[in-house]
Amino acid sequence: MSTASVPLPAWINYGLIPLLNLVLAFFFSGLVVWAIGESPFEALQLLLIGALGRGEGIGFTLFYTTSFIFTGLSVAVAIHAGLFNIGSEGQAYLGGLGAALVALAMDRYVPWYVTMPFAVIGAALFGAACAAIPAWLQAKRGSHIVITTIMFNFIVSSLMNYMLVRLLIVPGKMAPETRTFLPGGQLPKLDWLIAAFGGKIGAAPLNFSFLIALIMCFLVWVLIWRTKLGYEMRTLGISPTAASYAGVRYSKIVMITMLISGGLAGMMALNPVMGASARLQIEFVGGAGFVGIAVSLMGRNHPAGIILAALLFGILYQGGAELSFDMPGITRDMIVVIQGMVILFAGALEYMLRPSIVRLYQQLTGK
Amino acid sequence: MDYFDIFISILGSAVRLSIPLLFTALAGLFSERAGIFDIGLEGKMLASAFAAACVAYWTGNAWFGLLGGIGVSIVFSFVHGFASITNRGNQIVSGVALNFVAAGLTIVLGQAWFRQGGRTGQVPPEGRFSSIVLPGADMMRDVPIIGPLYVNVISGNNILTYIAFLMVPISWWVLYRTRFGLRLRAVGENPGAVDTAGISVAWMRYRSLIVAGFLCGFAGTYLSIAQSAAFINNMSAGKGYIALAALIFAKWKPVPVMLACLLFGFLDAFANFMQGKSLPLIGEVPVQIFQALPYILTCVLLAGFIGAARPPKAGGVPYTKER
Numbered sequence: 001m002s003t004a005s006v007p008l009p010a011w012i013n014y015g016l017i018p019l020l021n022l023v024l025a026f027f028f029s030g031l032v033v034w035a036i037g038e039s040p041f042e043a044l045q046l047l048l049i050g051a052l053g054r055g056e057g058i059g060f061t062l063f064y065t066t067s068f069i070f071t072g073l074s075v076a077v078a079i080h081a082g083l084f085n086i087g088s089e090g091q092a093y094l095g096g097l098g099a100a101l102v103a104l105a106m107d108r109y110v111p112w113y114v115t116m117p118f119a120v121i122g123a124a125l126f127g128a129a130c131a132a133i134p135a136w137l138q139a140k141r142g143s144h145i146v147i148t149t150i151m152f153n154f155i156v157s158s159l160m161n162y163m164l165v166r167l168l169i170v171p172g173k174m175a176p177e178t179r180t181f182l183p184g185g186q187l188p189k190l191d192w193l194i195a196a197f198g199g200k201i202g203a204a205p206l207n208f209s210f211l212i213a214l215i216m217c218f219l220v221w222v223l224i225w226r227t228k229l230g231y232e233m234r235t236l237g238i239s240p241t242a243a244s245y246a247g248v249r250y251s252k253i254v255m256i257t258m259l260i261s262g263g264l265a266g267m268m269a270l271n272p273v274m275g276a277s278a279r280l281q282i283e284f285v286g287g288a289g290f291v292g293i294a295v296s297l298m299g300r301n302h303p304a305g306i307i308l309a310a311l312l313f314g315i316l317y318q319g320g321a322e323l324s325f326d327m328p329g330i331t332r333d334m335i336v337v338i339q340g341m342v343i344l345f346a347g348a349l350e351y352m353l354r355p356s357i358v359r360l361y362q363q364l365t366g367k
Numbered sequence: 368m369d370y371f372d373i374f375i376s377i378l379g380s381a382v383r384l385s386i387p388l389l390f391t392a393l394a395g396l397f398s399e400r401a402g403i404f405d406i407g408l409e410g411k412m413l414a415s416a417f418a419a420a421c422v423a424y425w426t427g428n429a430w431f432g433l434l435g436g437i438g439v440s441i442v443f444s445f446v447h448g449f450a451s452i453t454n455r456g457n458q459i460v461s462g463v464a465l466n467f468v469a470a471g472l473t474i475v476l477g478q479a480w481f482r483q484g485g486r487t488g489q490v491p492p493e494g495r496f497s498s499i500v501l502p503g504a505d506m507m508r509d510v511p512i513i514g515p516l517y518v519n520v521i522s523g524n525n526i527l528t529y530i531a532f533l534m535v536p537i538s539w540w541v542l543y544r545t546r547f548g549l550r551l552r553a554v555g556e557n558p559g560a561v562d563t564a565g566i567s568v569a570w571m572r573y574r575s576l577i578v579a580g581f582l583c584g585f586a587g588t589y590l591s592i593a594q595s596a597a598f599i600n601n602m603s604a605g606k607g608y609i610a611l612a613a614l615i616f617a618k619w620k621p622v623p624v625m626l627a628c629l630l631f632g633f634l635d636a637f638a639n640f641m642q643g644k645s646l647p648l649i650g651e652v653p654v655q656i657f658q659a660l661p662y663i664l665t666c667v668l669l670a671g672f673i674g675a676a677r678p679p680k681a682g683g684v685p686y687t688k689e690r
């Protein structure tokens with residue numbers, strides 16, 4: 001009998017197997033560190049201290065975590081409906097335009113808490129708009145969403161390049177970026193959150209969007225597991241044919257799912273644009289959209305798992321940055337390698353260990 | 368410069384810019400025709416560019432560089448195969464992972480070995496593929512129209528360019544006129560039937576990935592030691608995705624793949640030429656429009672507005688033998 005159909009307890013499926021995959025990913029990343037002549041253990045130690053050692057480090061870690069929660073949720077929502085949204089990167093980038101336009105329009109008239117709801121809506125709308133065309137192409141014309149969302153990443157990149165270089169740039173300045181938002185267009189730092197644990201936030205850009213991210217996690221959980229729409233999405237994801245027999249309208253659900261997914265990706269922009277740099281900069285997303293794929297895979301597409309996985313990647317990002325200061329032989333790009341390994345082992349090779357674990361489990365339980 | 372000279376020079380650089388696309392798109396052709404989606408083309412190209420530059424730098428021999436590029440690219444193919452064929456993992460996720468690994472590893476290793484901010488060392492001239500002047504180029508120089516075309520577009524390229532164009536009829540012949548090709552296409556359309564005939568689906572798909580790795584190795588090598596003389600950070604710069612777009616644009620057929628790559632190369636060359644210049648009547652056209660055009664065209668094609676683009680039926684689906 002094949003091992004694929006043997007049921008395993010949840011703690012093995014959702015705990016042990018992802019953990020072992022993660023260990024494998026770290027093992028191979030460690031080999032790379034070892035190959036360039038540095039000690040993997042020392043590197044890991046420096047990485048953890050850099051990410052979690054001081055209040056400022058934690059602030060940076062949570063700042064990255066915030067971005068990854070948004071993009072992770074974006075990928076996860078789409079996966080529940082069987083859609084692989086590889087375009088969170090572009091959707092987040094365009095979302096930045098939405099947030100920035102709101103901030104530029106309102107920052108001199110109202111305080112931040114008035115601007116914020118509009119900025120959230122603006123970012124989500126622009127992100128959703130970016131997902132709308134691939135969604136429509138998938139729903140009505142049968143084009144493969146993976147390919148169209150990849151294409152849209154590049155189309156958005158060109159569009160934003162044009163917007164920033166030609167239209168939004170501050171006259172007389174060289175850098176393609178908007179003017180700095182006034183406090184009315186900035187999200188406040190969460191220094192009190194770090195202070196509550198006895199740390200100092202320092203220069204860390206952890207900001208209010210962290211709380212928005214947590215709220216979104218809760219809302220996504222409600223949506224997927226507690227609403228009719230979420231039920232229809234999951235049905236579609238498991239079997240499109242069964243869903244259509246049950247009366248689920250394919251094109252409607254595909255459109256709605258992708259709009260939600262794009263909206264969540266777009267909201268990611270609040271964090272760097274309005275929280276950290278207070279201006280729209282070129283390429284500000286910096287790959288967070290792709291990290292969302294890894295986060296969603298690691299977190300088994302569940303908001304609670306996504307928070308943990310996003311935290312893991314936040315630690316990697318911040319720790320990796322500190323690591324490159326302490327170990328000149330290792331560049332920041334080591335994080336990209338680790339990410340790739342995590343995506344490989346936790347995503348593409350997620351079932352590699354399963355047969356042997358099933359056999360071991362059967363022996364131990366005597367079934 | 369009159370218009371004809373400008374046209375010739377754009378055409379020349381269009382050919383040069385389309386070569387990495389052509390190799391990569393042909394690589395994608397083989398793997399996707401066998402039913403394996405290959406988002407990892409970009410990563411393979413990048414990794415092989417790095418490997419080719421390293422080997423050529425250390426050995427001072429361009430052909431060894433090419434071997435290095437091909438070798439690393441095939442290793443990447445094997446990982447993709449191991450994940451998506453043997454372990455039936457998600458092919459897209461695996462491809463994305465390989466792109467990440469390639470992007471990170473090339474910089475980390477490059478920095479560790481060369482300490483030049485991610486660049487490899489400058490490859491010596493004998494470690495590069497230099498341009499070849501075809502016979503009769505001097506004589507043809509003064510012939511109107513055909514002369515400049517021959518001298519600047521057809522002659523004066525490096526050997527990899529000629530190999531690239533040679534690969535088009537070879538790919539066509541392999542896919543449509545050999546037993547291997549017939550089985551490869553069948554595995555992408557209906558793996559069950561191939562399995563019933565007693566042919567191993569997994570081994571067929573692995574072989575198609577090896578061919579893809581082989582061709583991608585050429586693409587990377589071209590980037591680092593034919594077009595330039597060193598590896599530079601992220602030198603593939605999305606060309607793998609453009610190649611993917613070209614492959615779709617060509618509806619998974621060899622000769623249209625060549626034409627699509629030439630078209631996208633031409634757009635790229637034209638965009639470079641148009642930078643900061645203005646057209647009569649229209650005025651200055653934003654260079655970003657040309658950059659986005661291949662992607663927009665591909666979406667329009669995928670939407671079925673200019674003919675349907677139908678991928679191989681079994682593409683992206685891991686094959687499971689019936690139990």
